Amino acid sequence: MTEQAELTTNPHARQRLLEAALLLFSSKGYAGTSVRELAETAGVTKPVLYYYFKSKEGIYLALMEGALGEFYKTAEQALAAPGSVTERICGYCAALLDIFIERLPVARLVYAIFYGPHQGAPHIDFEASFSTMLEDMEKLVNEGIASGEFRQISPKDAAWVIVSQLNTAMEEQLCHTEKPRLDRNGLQRLLALLFEGMKKCDD
Amino acid sequence: MTEQAELTTNPHARQRLLEAALLLFSSKGYAGTSVRELAETAGVTKPVLYYYFKSKEGIYLALMEGALGEFYKTAEQALAAPGSVTERICGYCAALLDIFIERLPVARLVYAIFYGPHQGAPHIDFEASFSTMLEDMEKLVNEGIASGEFRQISPKDAAWVIVSQLNTAMEEQLCHTEKPRLDRNGLQRLLALLFEGMKKCDD
Missing domain, CATH: 1.10.357.10 (Tetracycline Repressor, domain 2)
Known part of the structure; x- marks a missing residue:
């Protein structure tokens, strides 16, 4: 599936990434959380995370x-x-x-x-x-x-x-x-x- | 040097271990700190730590x-x-x-x-x-x-x-x-x- 296709089929990806970030940063700490885990927990691919937030720092800043x-x-x-x-x-x-x-x-x-x-x-x-x-x-x-x-x-x-x-x-x-x-x-x-x-x- | 000899030559070992624990737990977190680091930072051997506190848990409890x-x-x-x-x-x-x-x-x-x-x-x-x-x-x-x-x-x-x-x-x-x-x-x-x-x- 291309990134564009995934964005089209998964309109709530941004929100789910923020929820995954809240869950993982709270339970494992910021340092202990990887981009891979964030994407997996949100049920998206890493490119989708990069598309919305650029990086782990980006998703953290958006959440806060x-x-x-x-x-x-x-x-x-x-x-x-x-x-x-x-x-x-x-x-x-x-x-x-x-x-x-x-x-x-x-x-x-x-x-x-x-x-x-x-x-x-x-x-x-x-x-x-x-x-x-x-x-x-x-x-x-x-x-x-x-x-x-x-x-x-x-x-x-x-x-x-x-x-x-x-x-x-x-x-x-x-x-x-x-x-x-x-x-x-x-x-x-x-x-x-x-x-x-x-x-x-x-x- | 035997454990007994070290205890004799290092009467402040207990206090130094507590100070090392405060420093390391604060900077690296409790989970991120090992017994080896605690002993090294305090300038004592691991048996000295075990003698006074039994374990990492023990040194944490004594500090708190x-x-x-x-x-x-x-x-x-x-x-x-x-x-x-x-x-x-x-x-x-x-x-x-x-x-x-x-x-x-x-x-x-x-x-x-x-x-x-x-x-x-x-x-x-x-x-x-x-x-x-x-x-x-x-x-x-x-x-x-x-x-x-x-x-x-x-x-x-x-x-x-x-x-x-x-x-x-x-x-x-x-x-x-x-x-x-x-x-x-x-x-x-x-x-x-x-x-x-x-x-x-x-x-």
Whole structure:
């Protein structure tokens, strides 16, 4: 079968390659996965992999950039949502925790790459997503102070306490042994407790 | 040289083996490290490694249990410290962040093992250390409610918001690209902001 014929008969090849990459990079590590295995697991030939992604690096970058792209899009939409500042902070955190849970296998891979031993994968600036959350929250807290919803707190510190809750709630979803002890509703309760320290006492 | 002679001439062999294990497991992964490399890096023979640790699994367990043991000891001492509840919470978090920073290479390895791809290392219950922090904080918050230092908040939720700060401050020390944005003093500022939501408004 020619490459063109295979592309014609296998329109989902690109998606299946991404799924194979997620599966193999997660179970065997990036370094331990070969182009041959990626193609075999996806049920395509190596030329099809090369056609879509050029290389193992290419398929890795497409997988990671796809996931980060969704994350940033969700954050951007949540930041632009209407409502009071506390409502928007709650909505933002809920939306990002939701997408984290929805894409748990890729989130798990991101953590494995970020914290795991260096495996020669191309550099991805995962920390930028954390910085984005901090910046977004700082922006919302500043709005809350300007509107009088919050008292005169440090917007940077307030951003850290909010993002710390979201960060820990996300990581709790990756726990190995049992059901996560913190879910969407739990996160909202923690945020409500934070807001008590940020609002004006006479509210 | 006989094994006994080498043990006599190399009293620091055990410690050097643990340091070699930390170095190699961190850089090459647990699965990628051999007994031969461990012995060579430590500058000892394989029988010396077997004498002290029996196996690669044994040296790994000694390294991890040593680190976790220090962590638990620090937590226990901090929990028993005198002072108001907020002082004790601050002291507890400072002590655990300090030991995390002091033992950063081993902390980094713990994260790599916990989040990284499975490498066949013996199971260690790292999550138990997180549960211990939650339980300790819940205990302190309960004391704070009983003494009137805190209002009637949920001790479990309050424990989560505190531990989330500590957790995020610890992880910030592992960041790859720049100086951590959150240090010991920063963590104390965040805790002070949390306490504002936990204290009685008329305080």
